Amino acid sequence: MCDCDSTVSSGSNIAKPSGVGGDGEILDPACDPNNPKKLDFSRVALAYVLIRDGIQKTPCLLAHLSKITGMDVYIKCEFMQHTGSFKERGARFAMLQMTEEQKKKGCVAASAGNHAQAMCLHGLKLGIPITTVMPVIAPLMKVQKCKDMKGNVIVQGENMAEAKSIALKIAQDTGAFYVNGYDHLDILAGQGTIGIEVLEQVPDVDAIIVPTGGGGLIAGIATAVKTLKPSVQVIGVESEACPGFTNSLAAGKPVLVQTKPSMADGLIVPVVGCNSVETAKGLVDRMILVKEEDIAVGILRLIELEKHVVEGASATAVAALLSGKLDQFIGKKIVLILSGGNIDTTVLSRALERGLAADGRLIKVYAKVCDRPGGLTELTVPKLNWYWKLGIMDMWKNLRRS
Numbered sequence: 001m002c003d004c005d006s007t008v009s010s011g012s013n014i015a016k017p018s019g020v021g022g023d024g025e026i027l028d029p030a031c032d033p034n035n036p037k038k039l040d041f042s043r044v045a046l047a048y049v050l051i052r053d054g055i056q057k058t059p060c061l062l063a064h065l066s067k068i069t070g071m072d073v074y075i076k077c078e079f080m081q082h083t084g085s086f087k088e089r090g091a092r093f094a095m096l097q098m099t100e101e102q103k104k105k106g107c108v109a110a111s112a113g114n115h116a117q118a119m120c121l122h123g124l125k126l127g128i129p130i131t132t133v134m135p136v137i138a139p140l141m142k143v144q145k146c147k148d149m150k151g152n153v154i155v156q157g158e159n160m161a162e163a164k165s166i167a168l169k170i171a172q173d174t175g176a177f178y179v180n181g182y183d184h185l186d187i188l189a190g191q192g193t194i195g196i197e198v199l200e201q202v203p204d205v206d207a208i209i210v211p212t213g214g215g216g217l218i219a220g221i222a223t224a225v226k227t228l229k230p231s232v233q234v235i236g237v238e239s240e241a242c243p244g245f246t247n248s249l250a251a252g253k254p255v256l257v258q259t260k261p262s263m264a265d266g267l268i269v270p271v272v273g274c275n276s277v278e279t280a281k282g283l284v285d286r287m288i289l290v291k292e293e294d295i296a297v298g299i300l301r302l303i304e305l306e307k308h309v310v311e312g313a314s315a316t317a318v319a320a321l322l323s324g325k326l327d328q329f330i331g332k333k334i335v336l337i338l339s340g341g342n343i344d345t346t347v348l349s350r351a352l353e354r355g356l357a358a359d360g361r362l363i364k365v366y367a368k369v370c371d372r373p374g375g376l377t378e379l380t381v382p383k384l385n386w387y388w389k390l391g392i393m394d395m396w397k398n399l400r401r402s
């Protein structure tokens with residue numbers, strides 16, 4: 001499920017850009033598609049100084065993936081933040097930028113997961129009251145985690161669009177500060193601190209690969225990296241299920257895309273952020289789309305090779321690598337941003353099954369068994385032999401294909 005808060009008209013999958021009025025919809029003045037703003041590096045630098053005592057400087061490790069790809073592959077472990085994702089960076093910086101008067105009134109956010117948890121944790125740490133509106137489809141575990149961090153959690157709205165409308169209404173009624181999780185400039189600045197850290201940790205990096213949803217993460221990182229070391233390529237990855245940022249960069253402004261369900265649920269945003277697109281234009285070198293099957297294999301490889309459990313969004317970066325779309329970097333150094341680790345156990349088990357099947361290591365055999373005496377023997381001896389051979393042949397074909 002998407003962690004972001006793009007506006008989707010209720011009852012359909014058709015979205016309008018955030019900030020667009022009509023039908024009594026409340027506008028978010030910080031994210032106005034008619035007046036998009038560009039992030040400045042000085043804001044990222046300020047965020048870097050201000051948040052460093054309150055978030056983890058996550059490790060950036062040489063990965064075992066290097067051996068199978070012929071590149072020096074580093075993984076930036078943002079899933080090691082306390083709430084399991086990079087979202088804490090932007091959330092903390094946005095709150096630190098509030099006036100004392102605003103802090104008393106608190107913040108309001110709409111999110112189904114990572115942004116909500118990040119807001120609740122840093123609200124608790126900074127003594128700022130947080131209200132998060134979570135749609136009814138938000139996983140109970142994530143709702144509970146926000147409550148455990150003393151968030152005022154309102155579970156309302158059929159989808160993220162409805163949750164966002166409710167959150168904006170609360171902000172209007174109470175004077176609380178509404179924080180868009182992927183398009184407020186302070187959020188972009190906070191996420192951009194990852195770019196500064198990567199350049200410190202791997203100074204001779206050739207490319208940074210960034211999972212992309214609403215665009216706040218890639219816009220922030222691209223601003224930092226292209227200011228400090230313009231030769232480093234910044235490459236975004238999305239699932240084929242939602243090419244929102246790819247299409248929007250091509251159009252030069254946010255455009256609506258029809259989405260499909262994806263294992264990278266955090267990246268499914270029908271209309272990306274207007275400030276994010278405005279910022280990323282001309283800074284992002286390339287966007288890559290990956291298949292769902294490759295995301296599953298990415299999750300599997302990270303567990304088997306690196307011993308890291310990540311969510312689908314993070315695994316898109318590995319999927320881009322394993323699908324050969326980054327082969328231009330063979331012999332070079334790349335950093336994959338592993339942006340989050342909050343994967344439901346049910347989703348994880350499905351992803352592993354799918355990944356093993358794609359690898360040709362899991363075979364399902366369907367057989368009719370006669371319920372008369374001897375039926376099982378008949379199945380197990382000659383038929384199973386036959387199915388087994390078939391299975392081996394399928395596996396062999398799959399292995400040759402991969």
Ligand SMILES: Cc1ncc(COP(=O)(O)O)c(C=O)c1O
Pocket residue numbers: 002003004085114115181182211212213214215216217218266267311313314339340341
């Ligand atoms: C784990 C994870 N990775 C990447 C992203 C994409 O971030 P952005 O929406 O800023 O592009 C998200 C967004 O929620 C996320 O939760």
